[in-house]
Amino acid sequence: MLNNLLEKLMRKTGILKNLIFRRKINIKGKKINIPVILELSCQLSETWMIELLEKILPEKEGVFLDIGVNLGQTLIKVKSIEPTRKYIGFEPNSVCVFYVKHLIKNNQFENCTLLPVGLFTEDSILSLESINDSEVDAAASIIKNFRPNQIIRHQTFVPVFCFENIANILDIDKIGIVKIDVEGAELEVIKSLQVVIHHDRPIFILEVLPVYSNENKARKERQEELERIFNLASYSFFRVSKTREGNFINCKPIDSIGIHSDLNQCDYLVVPSEFTGKMQGVLQEAVAERLLATL
Incomplete structure (x- = not known):
């Protein structure tokens, strides 16, 4: 303190x-x-993810893929729970990459690979648009005009690649869990990972920011296409429930993301259908353990 x-x-x-x-x-x-x-x-944010990872990491072997590393907020959680888990992070912001390399070195984290690129549907150079003056803006997006009512404070040109075009340089047997926090570019990332989705059947921890209203047609259409890809691949959505303080409560199954405006309701667990029953059991155990701890 x-x-x-x-x-x-x-x-x-x-x-x-x-x-x-x-x-x-x-x-x-x-x-x-x-x-x-x-x-x-690096700040300890999104504390709900600690308990969630504690439950799902033992249930799903394979590489942990972190899409949108920022300053290593997810990295430190994964390595606290499973220090030897193979971790591969994608981060197009070079300032963030510089910092996370120091974070890895300072903790002697094992089995970490950090790629200074973003994932997209094609290999390209895109503009990373920031809405504040921070060089490590966690809300920066590669989707042009993602926040049309916000002023762009500065932009940085960053490299992006389709996953299939760089997968051959990575030593990956199987991908177990994928975390995606990319401020609006979720659809492109998921499209880039479609072979992985069908072949490895990983679990996804996914942030999808709210559509807010029917008038926001661009976001609504992108969200619906994202859901369609997962539905066709036989995946189920769970919405992460949290306390006001941001601590984990539970994951509730949902039929669709829908239209809402609650920033506390935009984190999802997306699970292959053949794993849904087991995952529900694991989550129910977590709730029961928490209730017992309060008695």
């Missing part, structure tokens, strides 16, 4: 811009070294 207060004070006074140091956090009893480099620092 003292380290966090000190970091906030130095950030406010501007001292942090000229410092490089480390702080420690604890995830499930494992200490993680968090480098702080010129105001870059």
